[in-house]
Amino acid sequence: MSLSTSSSRPLDIVIIGAGIGGLSAGIALQQSGHRVRLFDRVPQLTPAGAAISIWPNGVNVLEKLGLGEAIKAASGDMLAMSYNTAQGELLTRFSLQPLYQAVEQCACPIARTALQGILLEACGPEHVTLGVTCEAVQALADGVRVTFSDGQQIDADLVIAADGTHSRLRNHVVGQEVQRQYCGYVNWNGRIDAAQDLAPANEWTQFVGDHKRVSLMPMGNDQLYFFFDVPLPGNSANVREGYRDELGVHFADWAEPVRKLIERLDTAVVSRVEIHDMAPIGSFVKGRVVLLGDAAHPMAPDLGQGGCQAMEDAWVLARCLEADAQDLKAALASYDAARVERTAQIMQRARARSDVTHGREPEQTQAWYQELAAETGERVIAGLAKTAMGGGAWLD
Template identity: 35%
Template sequence: MPKRHAVVAGAGIGGLTAAIALHRRGWHVTVCERAPEPPTTGAGIGLAPNALRALDTIGIDAARAAGSAVATTMGLRRSDGQWLARTDTADMAARYGIPPIAVPRPALSAALAAALPPETLRYGTAVTGVDDATGHPTVRTTVGPDLPADLVVAADGIHSPLRHAYFPAHPGLHYIGETAWRTIVDAPDLRIPAMSETWGRGERFGVTPLSDGRLYLYATAVVPAGTRSADPRAELRHRFGSWHDPIPALLDRVGRLEPAEVLQNDLYDLAAPLPHLHHGRIAWLGDAAHAMAPNLGQGGCQAIEDAVVLAHLVPAGDRTDRTDRTDSTDSTDSVPAALAAYTAARRDRTDAVRVRARRIGRLGALSNPLAVAARDLTVRATPDRLALRGMDDLFNGFRLPG
């Protein structure tokens, strides 16, 4: 009998991880991506211990695939440079078994794509809809014939058309009040070993060493949605040029980039949780399922968890395989049941992370001088070991059901 067929809408980190996990479970997989080609530019992505462990369960060593450089310390600073909190990554490795790493997003995408058969990926092919009236989905795309599927994975991003189509009453996205700039620079002469985020008054600036030796920079500011300047490089210098070293020197490097190399996006999260993360044979994951603010660095990490858990729960791809606990009778009805189990396994965890990320962002976005002073004092007064312990539910929270 033919293998079960999964169609994945979207070749982001979550979609590619789902494709790999399903492929290694014996599924035939087709990934449809609206972009005409794989990404070659973009920002960095942090992989926390929970995401690294999830990837390891499907045989992906992210450190080997995309680089293994690790920052020596991580922490929060004030705009004058004073540390509010700081943790050695060695302590994180001792507590969680593995330190976090940060990699260029295109490098991680390329490493994940390389783990799939070449014919799996269809760039320049957007999913326009899913016809599942009969309970057997047919995926419509902008290119080629419709694709029959036993499973559809909606990994189609924060503005997910499939989410809108199947949850029309959901309130959708919520603007969290900030815009963000992101870019990558070369600055080996600055010898920056620390991953840090600096909090000012309604503004933040982050510096993250990447696995390839470059630096991922990001900044946020509280502004109305849609606010744009003629030159993002000049805007960053205006806002952050007087902050502590090495930020001015890093902004000099930013000034040498082309304006298009500085990405700007307003920040949104999901206004409320979805009632469920599946419908029939369709499953939502990543930003399509639970878009969250970037304040915990968990957006991509939770998408990876989603993908691995989803593939673990669905029946094996070989229809003649009678050993799979979720499909011992080889009944195709086991797929919807598995997706219901996926919702049960993932909805509460991902929504808790979404809410927590929003709350952390509100602290970082404070602009009232008294509120900022109280915030900074509270962070400084919190012992580093207690702050690290507060990450246990995130970094130790990944589990495969059953």
């Protein structure tokens, strides 16, 4: 099958998945002049999870897409970061301004619904079809045919699989079944009205102890994004009506802000997720099918990079297609070279951070608690800056 394209011809592109990665790719590719159609299996776009922390590398991509002003207007103002013991004793508090100055960009914690609304408007809802599943892809002599659950078949130049951590096209690209791995902990997350007795309005406040973690982060609209992490066996009971009682047991003797947070929970808007990731794969490309976002690199959320890496994927793919407009195979090879190693490193770092935070090796976790008591912010900020500036030339 030839992957050549005629001189600078706009491509007909099908994107499977209309989440953060799919919509970001849709915007970037439309801005490059390509025809884009997105399909998602959900009947209504309702993002999983309450909020997302968009770190400076993700914000940079959104600014390149022309969305920086809208994102910053809708996001929380996160100026500082702190860690506290389970009982509420302050371990460290430091400003995030040195990070923002070093990378010349801020972080934007934002409601997922707000982010999705901004992305969908920019992409154009008329380009998105909901309630259909991609059932198969078939290589053609000069394209690819996609078969959907409603019976329609669409021929395209390129298919982008942005269908998330449960991607149905990942195995097709890899050529074998790829298993996700349980990271060993459960995450409850949601949103709550900001209040000074929970956390300062402009600070990312965290409580750590007993291999557990509680986090409160400004997310805009006078609300806080919260999450609880608890190491638990996989496939444990998930009963929404019991969330408050369950968390009350896990955090019974924790600091007053944690107990107040649990008392005020609206369990109707709390998500409970068993956290999984995956071992890195060697390529995101097979013929004219390319993986993007969580379909390519599902990672533990402990670096806050899942959505940011999907945005980077989207921008880099568009730039590679632009740079090699006459040679689709070369363009996809460039995308592979730019993204496989970058995302593999972040996946591995996220899993390592997850293991330390959640007690996979208890001695390491105890050592981390001790390090936090002496933390000035420099080491944490250096790690955040390394992640933000490691995207390579395509993102400069």
